[in-house]
Amino acid sequence: MEFITNNIDETIELAYKLGLKLKAGDVVLFTGDLGAGKTHMAKGIGKALGVKKIINSPTFTIVKEYQGENTKLYHLDLYRLEGLNNDYDLEEYIETDGVCLIEWPYQVEEILPKEFIKVNIEITGETSRKINIECTPKYKEIVGDLR
Ligand SMILES: Nc1ncnc2c1ncn2[C@@H]1O[C@H](COP(=O)(O)OP(=O)(O)OP(=O)(O)O)[C@@H](O)[C@H]1O
Ligand SMILES: [Mg+2]
Numbered sequence: 001m002e003f004i005t006n007n008i009d010e011t012i013e014l015a016y017k018l019g020l021k022l023k024a025g026d027v028v029l030f031t032g033d034l035g036a037g038k039t040h041m042a043k044g045i046g047k048a049l050g051v052k053k054i055i056n057s058p059t060f061t062i063v064k065e066y067q068g069e070n071t072k073l074y075h076l077d078l079y080r081l082e083g084l085n086n087d088y089d090l091e092e093y094i095e096t097d098g099v100c101l102i103e104w105p106y107q108v109e110e111i112l113p114k115e116f117i118k119v120n121i122e123i124t125g126e127t128s129r130k131i132n133i134e135c136t137p138k139y140k141e142i143v144g145d146l147r
Contacts, residue, residue: 001143003131004124011037011121011129014146015044018117018133021142022049022099024071027113029105032121037129038103041119042075049073049099062088065098072098078107117143 005011022028022045030038039057046055050069062081066073074093081088081104093100095113105112115138122130135143 001133001146003133003146005037005129005131007127008037008040011040011131012044012047014131015041016048017146018142019045019048019099021145024097024099025095026139027094027100027102027116029112029116029118030101030103030121031105031118033123036121036123037131038119038121039077041121041131042101042103045099045101046073046075063090063093065093068099074098074100075103076101077103079104081107115139 003014005014028045030041032038039055043055046066046068049071051066051073053066055066055075057077060080062076062078064075066075076090076093090108090111094111115136117133117135117139120132122132124130133143133146
């Protein structure tokens, strides 16, 4: 399913609508170039889950954990995973007790779950984005409702 956003607020709004449907255990993968808007989508989802803290890029920490109203939110950014040479147990965050958002998911393809929502963001202009949302069967209803 494809969406066009013309500014940051529209991207956050789309993410917010998606976030309202998410619950613990759900996984959303984000792809797209540096600066495409993946972290801004995370902000919108966090808002929907009732996260009070500001969600910003976790690039230097790999994982950030937030408390929402009814669920935790795990925000993973795997962009620098390889350079870090550490042993994060990423499976602690995926399909567990929180909503899990993963930027740059294909760094760790082997730990990705079978069911997920995938959001790809394409930069189409200074403030415009083409946002494609796909999913596996578990999430068909959630994604279908975004229209
Ligand atoms: N329509 C839009 N939607 C989202 N972000 C936009 C839009 N138009 C402009 N921007 C800008 O694009 C940038 C998106 O940054 P963001 O950190 O969300 O990207 P990212 O995909 O997470 O990048 P990275 O891969 O570096 O983590 C911000 O500077 C934001 O202001
Ligand atoms: Mg980011």
